[in-house]
Amino acid sequence: MNNHCTLLRTRIDLDAIAHNTRLIAERLSPGTRLMAVVKADGYHHGALAVAATALNHGADALGVATIPEALELRGAGIDAPLLAWLWAAQDDDGVEGALAARVALGIPSVDHARAVIAAASRLQEESQDGSHPAARVFIKVETGMHRSGVDPERWAEVMDLLRDAPNVEVLGLFSHLSCADDPDHPANDAQAEQFARAIAYGRERGLALPINHLCNSPGTLTRPDLHHDMVRVGVALYGGEPIPAREHGLRPAMSWLATVALVKPVAPGEATSYGLTWTAERPGWLAVLPVGYADGLPRAAQGVLEVAIGGRRYPQVGRVCMDQILVDLGENPAGVAPGDEACIFGTEPGAMSASELAEALHTINYEVMCRPTGRTVRTFVAPEAAGLSAARHESEA
Ligand SMILES: Cc1ncc(COP(=O)(O)O)c(C=O)c1O
Incomplete structure (x- = not known):
């Protein structure tokens, strides 16, 4: 479209996104990696441009909601570690497409675990030399938000299924804080404790769980004690203060x-x-x-x-x-x-x-x-x- 006849536009300052990425990366606990959340077309800032900027300025990985969002980034040549956490267990083609594109999938239920295991085995059978790269997954555990996540009574089943599946690699656990924008809310500690229990439980069952993550933007900025191995940051990357009336030096983009x-x-x-x-x-x-x-x-x-x-x-x-x-x-x-x-x-x-x-x-x-x-x-x-x-x-x- 010709910019001269464009009456309505967003102007996205990628320098601001670079600044915010660096600022957040500097605040992370030693050893914690930064996942830039670029779902919903990068919160409408342009997923590809934001992903490239964030990766250039300190992000280690990308997170999106859906498989098509992930495949669009892969299609544009983005090679970084990439997680998609919102998909239907019945979507065989989508799951295979994601695994073939080395997109890690979030596992929020037993059905999702079974779908990945089945797709991983099909890909393995179809590969020329039987050596398709392992399907990478993060198990999404329910810790109190009651939105999407494996309930504690199914943790054992999901963990054991994935542990024993050939050609599936469990990279870690993740969960989502429901009240991190209210730092004093008791749900934050309750969810954090439940998440720590899930990690300990998974390790008892033989999973190494090297990369676990819980924090979104407000959690990342206010709870360094909950950074674990990775944080998933969205709104702060775009310069949005996640906690009203707080000031962290972010620049709106x-x-x-x-x-x-x-x-x-x-x-x-x-x-x-x-x-x-x-x-x-x-x-x-x-x-x-x-x-x-x-x-x-x-x-x-x-x-x-x-x-x-x-x-x-x-x-x-x-x-x-x-x-x-x-x-x-x-x-x-x-x-x-x-x-x-x-x-x-x-x-x-x-x-x-x-x-x-x-x-x-x-x-x-x-x-x-x-x-x-x-x-x-x-x-x-x-x-x-x-x-x-x-x-x-x-x-x-
Ligand atoms: C699972 C998950 N992780 C991380 C984020 C990023 O959250 P925020 O924009 O608060 O950083 C979101 C966004 O809602 C999400 O759904």
């Missing part, structure tokens, strides 16, 4: 930008947008921005969003439409004009941060980062941080 499409006068008593929910009280100017709920801006942003143009903030007014919003420029003292750049959230002077907008929307910065979609086009700053060529700077968000 994403700005969501729209070109002002139109500036028009509005007279006192004139109302705007669907439902005519906002009425001008004095003569002024409205700017039309080409972003709406089809692009991921929630209708609930009405009345809480303030966009920055030229370093000043202006309130969004009236209903959020499918494709456009209106911004009250008042008397337009700064002379905002069509073609100017407006920042919906991000790092431009005066702009709301993703965290600030999240608070206003009663949500979390994770969700705000994942909002830009639809007609948004992604552009990268500092592609050299990822080792990307100029030709690959831009992609559909």
Whole structure:
């Protein structure tokens, strides 16, 4: 797509991702490895560019949710250790594809263990010389989140099945903290203790379990005692503070930008947008921005969003439409004009941060980062941080 006609874009600063990766890597306990979580297209920052940047600046491995996400990275030439943890045990082709591409799989149930064992044996039989590389797995153990993980009463069954399977290598255990963004929540210690019990139990049953991991971003930043052999860091990599009101020196990487499409006068008593929910009280100017709920801006942003143009903030007014919003420029003292750049959230002077907008929307910065979609086009700053060529700077968000 031609960037000159792009009215709506995210600008992803790969230097910020490089900075955040280094900052996190420096905080890790000795011997702890860093898995960069690049699921959901790198939290909408572009999985490939983020993966390449993180690997260039201190990450040791990558984590994604689904097998297609993992295969896309492999298809783009990313060779690093890679884990996918969300897949269906019935998806024989997917499992074989993942194992053939040396993607490690998370095992959250007995059925998943059986599926990997069966796929590993098929691949072994099909290989020319019977020496297909071992299927690598991490067992996801239930420690208290009750989302996805092998329940303690099935630990023995899953561990023994995988231990005894030919051509399967159990790299370690993992689990996920449910309340790490609330460092004082008692569930953190309870889950940590259960995780330690699972590791001890697995080793008693003869598994070496060299690489175990529990922490996400908030756990990594606040609980060095729980770093184990690896941490799985997502939001902090993108510069999102995982714990509201804490400050760790992270640099947000994403700005969501729209070109002002139109500036028009509005007279006192004139109302705007669907439902005519906002009425001008004095003569002024409205700017039309080409972003709406089809692009991921929630209708609930009405009345809480303030966009920055030229370093000043202006309130969004009236209903959020499918494709456009209106911004009250008042008397337009700064002379905002069509073609100017407006920042919906991000790092431009005066702009709301993703965290600030999240608070206003009663949500979390994770969700705000994942909002830009639809007609948004992604552009990268500092592609050299990822080792990307100029030709690959831009992609559909
Ligand atoms: C299993 C797992 N590990 C790690 C992460 C990364 O979490 P965060 O973005 O809080 O670092 C996620 C994301 O939700 C996840 O699902």
